[in-house]
Amino acid sequence: MRRKTRIPPAPLPQRDGVDAVRVRLPAEGPWDTVRAHLVARLSGAPPGTVDGMLAAGRIVGADGRAVTPDDPYVPGLYVWFHRELPAEVPVPFPLEVVYRDAHLVVADKPHFLATTPRGGHIAQTALTRLRRELGIPTLSPAHRLDRLTAGLVLFTVRPEERGAYQSLFRDRLVRKEYEAVARHDPSLALPRTVRSRILKERGVPAARQVAGEPNAVTRVELAEHRERDGLARYRLTPHTGQTHQLRVHLNALGVPILGDPLYPVVTGPRPADDFRRPLQLLARRLEFTDPVTGTEHRFRSGRTLTAWSAYPEWAGR
Secondary structure (H helix, E strand, C coil), rough: CCCCCCCCCCCCCCCEEECEEEECCCCCCCCEEEHHHHHHHCCCCCCHHHHHHHHCCCEEECCCCCCCCCCCCCCCEEEEEECCCCCCCCCCCEEEEEEECCCEEEEEECCCCCCCCCCECCCCEEEEEEEEHHHHCCCCECCCCCCCCEEEEEEEECCHHHHHHHHHHHHCCCCEEEEEEEEHHHHHHHHEEEEEEECCCCCCCCCEEECCCCEEEEEEEEEEEEECCCEEEEEEECCCCCHHHHHHHHCCCCEEEECCCCCCCCCCCCCCCCCCCCCCCCEEEEEECCCCCCCCEECCCCCCCHHHHHHHHHHHC
16 A cells, blocks of 8 residues: 655744745656746746746755755655735725634635635635734634635634544535525425535536536525515525535526526626625524534624615616
8 A cells, every 4th residue: 555645844934924935846757857847837927937936945845955956856754935926906995803712613614705715816825814813823614615605604713623623514514504585486385305426527616417426405495585686595405515516506497696607607707906896605603513612613603694684776787
């Protein structure tokens, strides 16, 4: 049995709540120096980026020693550096902490804020903001919400306990309840349990339902509806966690979630500073037994969906 290689601890501290980038040199390649590999790997960066970082001593090995331009290529070697952060439009909504103890933090995330750094969203993420605001550099997510979805997210404080909390989600031991606002269809028989197979392909924005054994299960209930604008509030209980599962399932029922840029039609990216008409999907409740303390936790988001609380803003949706 092949032994898993131990990853050394990062020799660089976080910078403004952001971890240093870790790169492991591939087992094979045409490079004779570490520099040659990094130039090829970061080919999308401006010319001279790698050389500038090397000259400034900003690329280091596991021992914290700065990598030099002539350091030989060693397969499996780890190096670290801090990336230049992209300019980001601040997400102008508060990130509320609803619970905190020595083991976990539960945050109530606003729409448009990514859970963790990815792509062009680095500083403007829930993880980075919480690390800075709470002063907890070891904070890590136990699960994730889509950037466009608001609501409850669980973070762990101690690295050695992260696996225990992640296993709750993996083993479906967390009761999650969501709320969505969409058109009311009086002919839609509810409650019902939707089962389907969802496929999400890399590079394709929208997921789709395909034939095969179901891998996505959602309980859909009608919480309430109103005549004045023909909208309804739906209670959604997912029993699985496929990408875009709730959005795909409501769309398949003929009631796509308001503000969804992917379902039923991909409308393209919005300007970074356009925070109007957020996706009307909210992670409302989290309930679970704490695997470390044994405490029965029940958390509820204090957020409201604007299409329901301020419906005139959604006129002509």
